[in-house]
Amino acid sequence: MNKISKLIGGEEIVKGPKHHIVVSSRVRLARNLTDVPFPGWAKKQDRLRVMELVLPILEQLPQLKDGWAEALDHLTVLEKHVLVERHLISREHAAKNVGSAVVISRDQSVCIMVNEEDHLRMQSLQPGLCLREVYGVIDEIDSNLSDHLPLAFSPKFGFLTACPTNVGTGLRASVMLHLPGMVLSEQINQIIQAVNKLSYAVRGLYGEGTEASGNLFQVSNQTTLGEKETEIVERFEKVINTIIEHEENARLKLMETRPQTVVDQIGRAYGILTSSYILNSREAMNLLSMLILGVDLSFFPKLPRALLDRLFIETQPSHLQNRQNQKLTAEERDELRANIIRDALQKTDRPKIKHELLVRTDKGKKDQEAK
Amino acid sequence: MNKISKLIGGEEIVKGPKHHIVVSSRVRLARNLTDVPFPGWAKKQDRLRVMELVLPILEQLPQLKDGWAEALDHLTVLEKHVLVERHLISREHAAKNVGSAVVISRDQSVCIMVNEEDHLRMQSLQPGLCLREVYGVIDEIDSNLSDHLPLAFSPKFGFLTACPTNVGTGLRASVMLHLPGMVLSEQINQIIQAVNKLSYAVRGLYGEGTEASGNLFQVSNQTTLGEKETEIVERFEKVINTIIEHEENARLKLMETRPQTVVDQIGRAYGILTSSYILNSREAMNLLSMLILGVDLSFFPKLPRALLDRLFIETQPSHLQNRQNQKLTAEERDELRANIIRDALQKTDRPKIKHELLVRTDKGKKDQEAK
Numbered sequence: 098m099n100k101i102s103k104l105i106g107g108e109e110i111v112k113g114p115k116h117h118i119v120v121s122s123r124v125r126l127a128r129n130l131t132d133v134p135f136p137g138w139a140k141k142q143d144r145l146r147v148m149e150l151v152l153p154i155l156e157q158l159p160q161l162k163d164g165w166a167e168a169l170d171h172l173t174v175l176e177k178h179v180l181v182e183r184h185l186i187s188r189e190h191a192a193k194n195v196g197s198a199v200v201i202s203r204d205q206s207v208c209i210m211v212n213e214e215d216h217l218r219m220q221s222l223q224p225g226l227c228l229r230e231v232y233g234v235i236d237e238i239d240s241n242l243s244d245h246l247p248l249a250f251s252p253k254f255g256f257l258t259a260c261p262t263n264v265g266t267g268l269r270a271s272v273m274l275h276l277p278g279m280v281l282s283e284q285i286n287q288i289i290q291a292v293n294k295l296s297y298a299v300r301g302l303y304g305e306g307t308e309a310s311g312n313l314f315q316v317s318n319q320t321t322l323g324e325k326e327t328e329i330v331e332r333f334e335k336v337i338n339t340i341i342e343h344e345e346n347a348r349l350k351l352m353e354t355r356p357q358t359v360v361d362q363i364g365r366a367y368g369i370l371t372s373s374y375i376l377n378s379r380e381a382m383n384l385l386s387m388l389i390l391g392v393d394l395s396f397f398p399k400l401p402r403a404l405l406d407r408l409f410i411e412t413q414p415s416h417l418q419n420r421q422n423q424k425l426t427a428e429e430r431d432e433l434r435a436n437i438i439r440d441a442l443q444k445t446d447r448p449k450i451k452h453e454l455l456v457r458t459d460k461g462k463k464d465q466e467a468k
Numbered sequence: 469m470n471k472i473s474k475l476i477g478g479e480e481i482v483k484g485p486k487h488h489i490v491v492s493s494r495v496r497l498a499r500n501l502t503d504v505p506f507p508g509w510a511k512k513q514d515r516l517r518v519m520e521l522v523l524p525i526l527e528q529l530p531q532l533k534d535g536w537a538e539a540l541d542h543l544t545v546l547e548k549h550v551l552v553e554r555h556l557i558s559r560e561h562a563a564k565n566v567g568s569a570v571v572i573s574r575d576q577s578v579c580i581m582v583n584e585e586d587h588l589r590m591q592s593l594q595p596g597l598c599l600r601e602v603y604g605v606i607d608e609i610d611s612n613l614s615d616h617l618p619l620a621f622s623p624k625f626g627f628l629t630a631c632p633t634n635v636g637t638g639l640r641a642s643v644m645l646h647l648p649g650m651v652l653s654e655q656i657n658q659i660i661q662a663v664n665k666l667s668y669a670v671r672g673l674y675g676e677g678t679e680a681s682g683n684l685f686q687v688s689n690q691t692t693l694g695e696k697e698t699e700i701v702e703r704f705e706k707v708i709n710t711i712i713e714h715e716e717n718a719r720l721k722l723m724e725t726r727p728q729t730v731v732d733q734i735g736r737a738y739g740i741l742t743s744s745y746i747l748n749s750r751e752a753m754n755l756l757s758m759l760i761l762g763v764d765l766s767f768f769p770k771l772p773r774a775l776l777d778r779l780f781i782e783t784q785p786s787h788l789q790n791r792q793n794q795k796l797t798a799e800e801r802d803e804l805r806a807n808i809i810r811d812a813l814q815k816t817d818r819p820k821i822k823h824e825l826l827v828r829t830d831k832g833k834k835d836q837e838a839k
Contacts, residue, residue: 361745361746368740370739372735372736372818374821428728432728455803
């Protein structure tokens with residue numbers, strides 16, 4: 098029985114607001130204790146002392162009641178990577194061992210990394226667009242903590258952090274967006290550039306330096322200084338709402354001008370996912386993304402979106418190996434992934450496409466002109 | 469009602485010997501009349517005179533009884549291309565008009581082009597490997613004709629033809645081979661080179677200068693001089709039997725060493741063909757080829773091979789347009805093709821793959837070693 102099995106077994110995936118485009122919202126705060134070197138400079142003893150100070154307090158927080166706390170040296174590499182794939186810890190944190198820890202709430206909506214880049218990296222994560230809510234949760238935890246722990250704070254700079262890009266509020270808000278409409282209509286690079294110009298970062302599925310798979314893009318704020326937390330969150334939410342609007346328009350326009358292409362892509366995704374025997378991670382994500390679009394467009398009346406969300410998570414490499422409780426080669430993973438997805442989806446119905454949708458618009462025009 | 473509708477409607481596709489690899493066998497003879505210029509040099513009057521001389525005799529041949537004869541200027545471009553797609557006439561012949569004709573037997577197994585490159589290009593075509601049989605048929609027609617027509621023959625060179633590569637016997641034997649095993653195992657170029665060295669030509673689906681689609685390769689003899697007809701046919705048959713053996717071995721080896729890859733390719737083909745809404749001709753052929761391999765490997769117990777053979781033929785561009793009785797754009801054809809194939813195949817079952825087949829051989833080996 099591995100350590101994280103009780104953490105990741107069979108939880109419900111809940112839909113949030115604007116879930117057809119916003120997979121999840123997240124706010125994290127970076128905090129450090131006074132009088133202890135930042136983790137990157139701290140000796141092992143210092144880091145262990147931080148854990149001793151911090152963990153008992155974290156475990157008593159109401160938001161982390163019945164939660165799950167583990168020192169990273171007590172987890173296997175595989176277990177740590179399962180947490181990475183769930184966006185609960187960073188890839189950097191997964192590389193740590195003695196002197197680092199993670200505390201996760203029962204519903205996985207709150208997760209605190211101890212001795213990542215900062216002493217405390219605390220995040221609140223929820224499905225859909227709910228930035229204010231997740232900020233509220235993490236702000237309350239932060240207030241609670243500051244009552245019990247001496248946090249490094251400068252009246253001039255605000256909260257002090259290991260990296261200057263986090264100084265001030267220490268707040269990073271981010272959302273995971275599913276943007277197949279803008280990818281299919283080739284508007285995605287344009288929107289990324291526009292968002293970058295507003296000083297927001299756009300990254301792939303696993304954060305910094307990763308490529309976009311499954312038409313998923315993570316957008317986050319870059320500046321943490323000079324604005325109040327609530328202002329950062331509200332301004333960020335406006336940008337996200339603009340992107341959502343663009344994605345909705347892109348989908349509408351695609352269905353108006355090139356319904357065949359969209360339907361073909363969704364149909365092929367269904368066909369390949371239900372019939373292939375080898376599926377690499379990237380292809381699986383891209384095809385599941387198209388199927389999710391199909392569900393959003395009501396082509397699969399009986400296919401629960403939650404099943405697709407779950408397949409998305411559970412067919413990632415470390416999840417597969419954790420499921421089998423053994424290391425798997427890339428080939429073995431690709432076969433297992435195909436088997437899991439095929440078995441899950443073969444029971445579902447083929448897409449239902451209304452015939453009107455596929456009548457070529459240019460033909461429709463010609464017919465009208467002829468009258 | 470178009471001219472060829474009664475020719476191509478609903479005929480049965482019959483299986484022949486070694487049909488799992490040999491789609492069809494064909495022998496054609498090139499013949500010319502004495503005292504009339506070859507068609508390329510002939511004036512319109514000369515060509516019409518050839519037709520007048522030849523057609524009444526052809527129509528009385530027992531092999532062409534109840535057959536179908538048409539002057540090319542009485543056929544539309546589309547109708548001529550349907551005949552090309554069925555390998556009944558050449559692309560060159562389809563470009564001709566006044567002064568050229570075609571005569572086709574009721575079952576389409578015998579077809580005679582009048583005033584193609586030679587005055588007479590007579591072919592016998594049947595499914596499976598049956599070179600001697602088709603040679604027998606066309607030889608009998610040739611004997612019959614030579615009783616009624618003065619054929620250009622030189623005691624030194626044999627039958628005279630417009631192009632020197634056909635002089636002598638005027639005989640070209642060819643077979644259409646389905647070689648997915650050698651393509652998947654990347655042995656195809658090797659075998660093509662070996663066959664070329666033996667002075668046989670290997671071409672794509674539509675003869676000279678066309679690329680291979682659907683893993684189909686047309687092999688034919690290059691030399692028509694210096695051997696008796698029966699020797700040409702027998703030597704050619706031996707070469708074909710060697711290629712068949714190689715293809716059978718390639719399939720066996722693939723299923724032994726990489727069953728997952730084969731099953732994945734076949735599964736994906738099924739998935740895409742049953743769920744896509746846009747399919748170009750080349751992709752459709754390649755996917756149908758994989759499905760045919762799946763039927764040959766008994767993965768589709770209820771899917772009749774004849775249905776796939778028919779889809780292969782009927783989704784070619786001119787067949788699609790002939791079916792709709794109108795010119796279609798490439799986009800319209802790709803959608804119609806996808807619709808026809810989807811409708812035909814959605815009623816059939818998914819591939820049935822035995823679990824044993826997918827147990828990784830290297831794992832099997834490891835298990836054995838462990839004992």
